[in-house]
Every structure is written in C-alpha cells, then in structure tokens.
Amino acid sequence: MADAKEINPFLKSALEFGPVLLFFVAYLRLKEREFTIAGTEYDGFIVVTAAFIPLLIASTGALWWLTGKLSRMQVATVILVVVFGGLSVWLNDDRFFKMKPTMIYVLFGGLLGIGLLRGQSYLKFVMEEMMPLKDAGWMILTKRLMLCFFGLAIANEVIWRGFSTETWVYFKTFGLTAAVFVFFMTQAKLFQTYGLEKDEG
Secondary structure: OOOOOOOOHHHHHHHHHHHHHHHHHHHHHHOOOEEEEOOEEEEHHHHHHHHHHHHHHHHHHHHHHHHOOOOHHHHHHHHHHHHHHHHHHHHOOOHHHHHHHHHHHHHHHHHHHHHHHOOOOHHHHHHOOOOOEOHHHHHHHHHHHHHHHHHHHHHHHHHHHHOOHHHHHHHHHHHHHHHHHHHHHOOHHHHHHHEOOHHHO
16 A cells, blocks of 8 residues: 655645535525425525535545545544435435434444453554554553543434534534544643653654
C-alpha cells in the first residue's frame, strides 16, 4: 500500500467536517418547510438528510483520493450514514437517521471491549503514532474511551427520543464532538504518566 499523502490541513478539515456543518446550516434553513416529491410529502429534515448522504460520500471519496487512506471510523461512518440515512429517506422516517450516532458509538465501544477481553488495545493500533504510550496506558485509555462511547450512545438515545429534532441536531453537530474533545482533554494526567519519550518508542 502506498504511503499516505499529506494535504493542506484546512482542506482536510473542510472535507472531514464540512458535510456536517452544511447539514446543520441546511437544516436550520429548511426545517419549517415541506417538499412534495413524486407525490410524497417530506419535511425539511428528510430532504437535508437525502442531500447529506451523497455529500458525505463525495467528501470522503475526495479525502481518500487526496490522502491515499481512510480511517476505519471514517469508513464505518459512511456505511452507517448510507444505511440509516437511506432508511430514513426511503421510509420517510427521521428516527433511523437519529439512531445512527448510537450505532456508531455502540460499534466502536463494542470493538474496544472485544479487544480488552482479548487483552489487547485496539485503540493502540489506530492511534499509536499520534499518542505514544506505554502498554498499561493504552489499556487504561481504551477502557475509558469504551465507557465514553457507550455513554455517548445512551446520551444520543435520550436526546433524540426525549427532545425535539432541532435539539438533537444541535446535540449531534456540536455536543457529540465537544464531548469527545473534552474526554481527551481530561486524559492529560494519563498521557503525562504513561507517555513515552521519543527515545523509548
């Protein structure tokens, strides 16, 4: 396999986060509108979801073409968006798309859990180059991230089932991302305790 190619970090960020932000903006503009397509009425959320699916596929494809690689999380996200977003559009039911973050976090939390049961940190395989840690540190971080993922899955279920669609859109766009960011920020002591110096790697 060819080595990953470096691209402009702003372009990379635009390709990774642009579709989600465009989904958010489009939803705010179209949330009160209804559209009749082929004799069926669709609300703004469903129409925006239908547009989001090919946009995410295109941006992820462009990222792969430019960099030469995709993370497993990116691939899984695209697959789940296509499946659950497609079901929402096909059945004209927004619940399927709202379940998608739950499925993503359960999937990755479950994979981390399987690795832990086998005495391995699958997280290390994905992030070792970014965060060099001792093996004990990887195991602790993996356990914590697994619990974080399961917690986010529960939070998503609570939000989409108990609150309005608009509240869920804000939560999905900003809340989930902020939660993962805050999680890693709170692990500073772990990184300090179990971090490897360059000459130890």
